[in-house]
Amino acid sequence: MLIRYKKSFKKIAMGLLSYMPREKELRTLTETMESYEADDNKQLFLWREDEDIVGVIGVALSDTRAEILHIAVNPSFRDEGIGTEMLIAVTKLFSDRTVAPTEATNRFFEKCTKESR
Ligand SMILES: CC(C)(COP(=O)(O)OP(=O)(O)OC[C@H]1O[C@@H](n2cnc3c(N)ncnc32)[C@H](O)[C@@H]1OP(=O)(O)O)[C@@H](O)C(=O)NCCC(=O)NCCS
Structure with missing residues (x-):
């Protein structure tokens, strides 16, 4: 299930964000x-x-x-549909807005939306 970030999750959130290709450097992260x-x-x-x-x-x-800036899943849990489920959950949460990717999330977003068309 989708849960909102809070400060007690900071380390785990940073660990997950670091799987984004552009978030490898600690300073950027x-x-x-x-x-x-x-x-x-x-x-x-x-x-x-x-x-x-x-x-x-x-x-x-x-x-x-609502632009998707980041999306990442722990490698041990990939290919189980979690990335897709997160996109669906965010799309439902922001159903009053157009959900769109950025350059950093475009490839996975396009793959998911293509398959659900
Ligand atoms: C992208 C990511 C979040 C997908 O999470 P996931 O839980 O494995 O996603 P799902 O199980 O819903 O979907 C898996 C499918 O997405 C594909 N996929 C994985 N990464 C992808 C990417 N960067 N672009 C396009 N498709 C991708 C897989 O090959 C798989 O395809 P298949 O179903 O045809 O075998 C995960 O691979 C990840 O954390 N990647 C590193 C972070 C990253 O690069 N994020 C930006 C992605 S553009």
Whole structure:
């Protein structure tokens, strides 16, 4: 299930975000976390599977759009549909907005939306 980020999840969230190709450097990753914590228009969610937190998805919100900035799943839990489930959950949560990818999430987003057409 999708859960909203809170500070007690910071380490696990950073660990998951670091699977994004552009978040490999600690400095970039720290700046990314700070931007989610500081900017109300950026929201971070985690995916809980039983007792484990295994995925992360981050969005940038405007009045009409929800852009997927980050999406990552713990490698031990990949190819089980969790990435797809996170996209579906965020799309439902922001059903009043157009959900769209950024360059960093485009490939997976396109794959998922192509398959559900
Ligand atoms: C992308 C990611 C979140 C998918 O999570 P997941 O839980 O494995 O996703 P699902 O199980 O719902 O879907 C798996 C499918 O997505 C495909 N996929 C994985 N990464 C992909 C990518 N970067 N672009 C396109 N498709 C991708 C898999 O090959 C698999 O395809 P198949 O069903 O035809 O075998 C995960 O691979 C990940 O954390 N990658 C590293 C972070 C990253 O690069 N994020 C940006 C992605 S654009």
